[in-house]
Amino acid sequence: MVLKTSYLANHVRNLKPSGIRKFFDATAGMTDVISLGVGEPDFVTPWNVREAAILSLEDGHTSYTANAGLLELREAIAKYVDDYYCVAYDPEHEITVTVGASEAIDIALRAILDPGDEVLVVEPCFVSYAPLVTLAGGTPVIVAAEKENDFKVQARQLEDAVTERTKAIMICSPNNPTGSMLSKQEMEQVARVAKKHDLLILSDEIYAELVYDDLYTSFAAIDGMRERTILVSGFSKDMAMTGWRLGFVCAPAEITQGMLKIHQYAIMCASTMAQYAALEGLRNGRSDMAEMRKSYRLRRNFVVESLNEMGLACYKPEGAFYTFPNIELTGMDSESFATRLLHEERVVVVPGNAFGDSGEGYVRCSYATSMGQLREAMKRIHHFVDNL
Amino acid sequence: MKLTATEIEIAGILEKDARLTNDELAKMTDLSVDQINQIVKKLEDQKVIVRYVSLVDWTKIDGHQGVTAMIDVKVTPKRDVGFNEVAKRIYRHKEVKSVYLMSGTYDLSVQVEGQSVNDVAHFVSQKLSTIEGVISTTTHFVLKKFKHDGTIYDSDDRDKRIVVSP
Numbered sequence: 001m002v003l004k005t006s007y008l009a010n011h012v013r014n015l016k017p018s019g020i021r022k023f024f025d026a027t028a029g030m031t032d033v034i035s036l037g038v039g040e041p042d043f044v045t046p047w048n049v050r051e052a053a054i055l056s057l058e059d060g061h062t063s064y065t066a067n068a069g070l071l072e073l074r075e076a077i078a079k080y081v082d083d084y085y086c087v088a089y090d091p092e093h094e095i096t097v098t099v100g101a102s103e104a105i106d107i108a109l110r111a112i113l114d115p116g117d118e119v120l121v122v123e124p125c126f127v128s129y130a131p132l133v134t135l136a137g138g139t140p141v142i143v144a145a146e147k148e149n150d151f152k153v154q155a156r157q158l159e160d161a162v163t164e165r166t167k168a169i170m171i172c173s174p175n176n177p178t179g180s181m182l183s184k185q186e187m188e189q190v191a192r193v194a195k196k197h198d199l200l201i202l203s204d205e206i207y208a209e210l211v212y213d214d215l216y217t218s219f220a221a222i223d224g225m226r227e228r229t230i231l232v233s234g235f236s237k238d239m240a241m242t243g244w245r246l247g248f249v250c251a252p253a254e255i256t257q258g259m260l261k262i263h264q265y266a267i268m269c270a271s272t273m274a275q276y277a278a279l280e281g282l283r284n285g286r287s288d289m290a291e292m293r294k295s296y297r298l299r300r301n302f303v304v305e306s307l308n309e310m311g312l313a314c315y316k317p318e319g320a321f322y323t324f325p326n327i328e329l330t331g332m333d334s335e336s337f338a339t340r341l342l343h344e345e346r347v348v349v350v351p352g353n354a355f356g357d358s359g360e361g362y363v364r365c366s367y368a369t370s371m372g373q374l375r376e377a378m379k380r381i382h383h384f385v386d387n388l
Numbered sequence: 389m390k391l392t393a394t395e396i397e398i399a400g401i402l403e404k405d406a407r408l409t410n411d412e413l414a415k416m417t418d419l420s421v422d423q424i425n426q427i428v429k430k431l432e433d434q435k436v437i438v439r440y441v442s443l444v445d446w447t448k449i450d451g452h453q454g455v456t457a458m459i460d461v462k463v464t465p466k467r468d469v470g471f472n473e474v475a476k477r478i479y480r481h482k483e484v485k486s487v488y489l490m491s492g493t494y495d496l497s498v499q500v501e502g503q504s505v506n507d508v509a510h511f512v513s514q515k516l517s518t519i520e521g522v523i524s525t526t527t528h529f530v531l532k533k534f535k536h537d538g539t540i541y542d543s544d545d546r547d548k549r550i551v552v553s554p
Contacts (some may be wrong), residue, residue, distance in 0.1 A: 024552040037552035127554045176554075298401065298416040305415035348552055369547075371405065375412065 011134060018127045019354035026342060034377045036365040037348035039176060041240040041321070045277070046288040049239060052280030053273040061272055067264040069097025069248070070275045076282040077248050085208070085218035087226055093253040096260055097270045097278075101206045101234040101247035103263070105170075106132050108202055108230045108249060111258035113138035117167040119202070122153045123356025124324075126176050126204070138167070144358035150315045151178040151324070151358075155189035162197050168230075169194060171219070172204035174211060177355045177364035178324045179300075179317020184217045191222045200255075201229045206247070207320040209238035209289055212297040214318060220250065227252055237320075238289050239281045244274040296321050299367040299374055306378040307365070310385050321368040324352065328361045330388055338363055345380040389434060394419070398427050399436055406440040445541050447533075456485075456501050456530040457508045459516065460494040462523040471495060474521045483511050494526070505529065 006013060020037075027033055044050075068074060074091035082088050089095050098104040105128065109119070115137040121129045122143050130140035143161050145151040158169060169190065174181040182190070194201050203219035220229040234247025249259060263269075300317065307314040307325045314325035327337045334351035341347050352359025367374060391399075398413065408416075410424045417424070431437040446452045463474045471489055478498055479487045486499040498516070502508040508527065517525050533541055 018554060020552055020554050024550065027551045033551065035547075035549075035551045038549050039553045040549060042547065042549070301418050302412065302416045305418075350552065350554075354554075371408070371412075 015131055015134065020127060020350055023338065023342070023348060023350060026339070027348060030342075030346060033342075033346045033348060034369075034373050034380065035348040036367070036369065036374075036377055037350045038366050038368060039322075040242040040368065041237060041292065042368045042370060043240040043292055045240050045244070046281070046285060048284055048288075049241070049277045049281045053244075053277040056273050056276035061276060063272065065097075065269045065272050065275060067269050068095065068260055069270055070272075070279065073097055073275050073279045073282075074248075076279055077250070080282050081218075081231070081250060085205075085216075085221055085231075087218060087220040087231070087250070089250045090253070094250055094256050096249050096256055096263055097275060098234070098247045098249055098263065099267055099270050100236060100245040101204060101232050101249075102128060103245075103267065104232040104234070104247045104249035104259075105129070105202065105204065106136070107259040107262045107266070108232065108251070108255075109133055109136040109138065110262050111255060112167060112200060112230075114167075116165060118163060118165040119167060120158055120161050120169045120199075122158075122169070122171050124151060124175070124177050124352060124359035124362075125170070125172055125355055127355065129170050129172075133170070139165070141166070142356065142358075144356065145178070145180075146358075147326070147361070150317075151175065151180045152182050152186055153190070155186070155193050158190060158193045162193065162199070166197060166199055168200040168202050170202045170204070172206070174207040174317070174319025176207065176320055177322050177350065177352065177359065178362075179320045179322045180315075180324075181211060181214070181216075181318035183214070184222075187217060187219060187222055191219070191225050194228055195224060199228065201225065203229055203231055205231055205233045206237050208233060210293060210296060210321060211319040212293070212300060216319075230255060235278045235281055238292070239278070239285055240292065241274075241278070241281070244271070244277060246270055246274045246278050296367065299369075299371060302371070303365060303367045303374060303378065306382070310378075310382040312381075312385065321366055323365045323367060324359075324362050325365060326362055330385065334360055334363055341381065341384055345384045347377050347380045347384075389436070391436070395427050395431065398424070399431055402428075402431075402437060402440075443537060443539055445533075447541075453503055454501060455503075455505055455508060456499065456533075457512075458528045458530065459498040459500060459512065460490075460526040460528075461496040461498055461516070462525075463495040464521045464523055465495075466521060474519060477519050478516065481511070481515060483507075483515075 074095045077095050078089050078091040109132050113136045117138045118141045119133045119138050120143050121140045133140040141161050143157050145153040201219050208216050220226045220231045231250040235241040303323050304314050304316050312325040314323050334353050338349050338351045349363040349365050352362030410421055414421045414424045465471050466473050475487050483500050485501050488497045490497050500508055512527055
């Protein structure tokens with residue numbers, strides 16, 4: 001019997017693996033490593049939230065929930081989104097509880113894209129965006145946010161990239177990896193482009209609660225945008241619940257019903273105990289969230305100041321828990337910088353180009369780690385830069 | 389005393405970690421080192437920051453001896469000075485680590501440290517219960533400290549995250 005050379009589908013074989021994996025492998029076996037490469041909170045999920053999951057198990061809540069998630073949870077999400085984002089969604093028809101925001105993005109893209117449809121993907125961005133567009137049969141069109149604007153995409157750049165096939169704009173603000181957040185005015189300009197060309201905005205708002213200086217505005221709250229926004233969020237970052245894999249997506253009923261079809265066939269429903277935990281988080285988690293936010297803010301300031309002091313130019317990011325210093329001064333590219341820093345000082349940072357070519361010349365330093373670790377990391381990076 | 393939001397923030401940060409340098413505090417709060425110096429000095433001068441302490445887990449040290457007792461003390465308050473006079477007579481003893489006025493079934497909660505149970509017993513019978521105004525004492529010995537001042541002793545605080553994630 002002759003076996004095929006490969007059983008993999010072409011579009012999967014051609015999919016580029018994430019550039020981050022390499023650094024993960026490189027640290028294997030190394031000791032005394034300080035990692036600023038982690039894209040998740042250093043906090044453990046607040047105890048009351050963990051306890052709610054334990055209690056749900058004790059009470060025997062071990063079966064499926066409704067496909068869209070526990071109605072109680074969807075109602076709590078609706079209230080939360082209304083209270084803090086000032087947008088009203090119908091919990092019965094416009095909200096889906098997903099396996100992390102990642103699944104939300106996946107089903108959103110699969111629900112809206114026909115083969116060949118284009119999605120404007122603003123880079124630098126989370127590693128999954130462009131691949132998920134491809135997997136959904138669409139064509140990602142990269143729009144590179146410019147460093148001159150602290151990586152805040154400009155409406156004219158989007159305007160320039162729009163074609164007849166453009167279906168949606170994918171945006172994450174506050175952004176991973178840059179930490180930058182669009183101002184309300186900048187969002188309104190992006191919204192104008194969307195309206196003019198009848199585009200959807202796929203808005204990844206997972207870092208909405210981790211904003212340190214200004215008020216947060218949701219894309220869905222921009223005048224006239226609720227009907228063309230798919231609002232993706234979740235509990236991973238603000239509730240320190242990454243491992244629970246729980247997110248949600250709010251969108252107009254037609255889109256939600258489309259996404260729900262994919263969700264019910266592919267996933268059935270999100271984990272039941274995680275849903276009970278999230279419900280507790282929404283009801284009683286604001287003060288924990290505020291504590292964490294306060295702590296991130298202090299650390300952000302510390303890292304930004306320290307990096308600038310050692311000559312690595314770093315704007316002050318408005319949100320998330322990443323700083324994105326420019327390392328061009330060292331004469332190295334992002335990857336060499338990160339590789340040498342790991343081997344010479346045992347500090348992990350992620351090269352900016354892992355998040356898109358426009359991140360070249362930068363590295364992502366997460367400050368979701370303790371002050372003690374950050375202090376030591378800054379000392380080591382300083383030593384590294386001084387001895388080049 | 390009225391403090392600004394920033395001064396309160398600095399006090400809160402130092403309460404959690406007194407070893408932060410003024411330079412680090414300046415970076416964390418976006419203030420100049422001069423401003424931090426002034427704020428910290430004000431907090432110290434006004435006794436808002438009373439003292440800088442370390443939390444030491446003495447049980448980790450081989451051969452360490454020592455016991456802690458929490459004593460509920462009932463007191464007859466005195467005219468004009470209430471409980472203050474008795475409290476003062478109690479807290480002046482160096483064995484006494486803390487004294488709180490309580491609501492509920494007793495009046496003063498007194499924390500005492502000694503080398504041995506005998507030490508504490510001696511203090512209670514000879515010194516504490518003989519103070520004028522003290523009606524009764526109930527002594528509870530601490531067997532194990534799990535959490536103190538918001539800090540869990542022996543907590544598993546290893547970072548369980550994978551080293552690099554997107």
